[in-house]
Amino acid sequence: MKIVHSPQAMTAWSLRLRREGVTVGFVPTMGALHDGHRALIRAARLRCDALVVSIFVNPTQFGPTEDLAKYPRALANDRRLCREEGVDLCFEPSVQAMYPDGFQTVVTVPAIARRWEGEVRPRHFSGVATVVTKLFGMLRPDLALFGRKDYQQAALVRRLVEDLNLGVEIVVRPTVREKDGLAMSSRNVYLSPEQRIIAVTLYRSLQAGAEAIRKGTTDVEAVQALMATRVRQEPDLTVEYLAVCDPITLEPLSSVASHAILLGAVRLGSVRLLDNFVVPAPRKRK
Numbered sequence: 001m002k003i004v005h006s007p008q009a010m011t012a013w014s015l016r017l018r019r020e021g022v023t024v025g026f027v028p029t030m031g032a033l034h035d036g037h038r039a040l041i042r043a044a045r046l047r048c049d050a051l052v053v054s055i056f057v058n059p060t061q062f063g064p065t066e067d068l069a070k071y072p073r074a075l076a077n078d079r080r081l082c083r084e085e086g087v088d089l090c091f092e093p094s095v096q097a098m099y100p101d102g103f104q105t106v107v108t109v110p111a112i113a114r115r116w117e118g119e120v121r122p123r124h125f126s127g128v129a130t131v132v133t134k135l136f137g138m139l140r141p142d143l144a145l146f147g148r149k150d151y152q153q154a155a156l157v158r159r160l161v162e163d164l165n166l167g168v169e170i171v172v173r174p175t176v177r178e179k180d181g182l183a184m185s186s187r188n189v190y191l192s193p194e195q196r197i198i199a200v201t202l203y204r205s206l207q208a209g210a211e212a213i214r215k216g217t218t219d220v221e222a223v224q225a226l227m228a229t230r231v232r233q234e235p236d237l238t239v240e241y242l243a244v245c246d247p248i249t250l251e252p253l254s255s256v257a258s259h260a261i262l263l264g265a266v267r268l269g270s271v272r273l274l275d276n277f278v279v280p281a282p283r284k285r286k
Contacts, residue, residue: 032186061127205230
């Protein structure tokens, strides 16, 4: 497996392969890789000739009071996982390489970014959009894979690629979960054993909301109240948002007439838990 730190070397490698007709796949990560990342890498491996995984903790998507300094970093383990899964190249740029002196351009996707995560973390999505645009420019991949766990992020990247005609196929893969349903996340390592038991409550509340819709509930306020009641059974959890949204625009729905996405974020101590549940159109009552 090749390891590259220079953006210029990354671009040269990718362009050489593409000139030879090789399809380049890409899985962008911030490292601290787990089985959710492994699933993305395996799915990408089946779709391309050459596979790149980036490992870069992007400072521009962290707010001033967020966990940039303590974000988990496990480079040796990350490289080992990539080798096990047949990754051809790990791209590991430095912050200086990504944001050299004088850097000032920021990419925004205003409508999709204004609610939910964008409201709770105001600078987050401009950082995501900017770094993804830069990475796509450096790698020129044919396709890039993202996880559904960060649903709003995936929707934002799709919009970004379409709006700017970047020519990258965006593939969104299902959330990988622990046996009890907790969505896999690099930040799960922050949870104490007691918190780990509580953490699955968010998933179960979204699951309850989805089941209510499947059984014919179309009243959004009723679905949100049901989810909130489930979460608040655990006093250590603080709700940031529980929403029923259009799966494309992420705008809140007034009633559920077709497909919907349930979005949720809660705090458990110092840890933010994020999850979602895609639900089909509700059954019509007889």
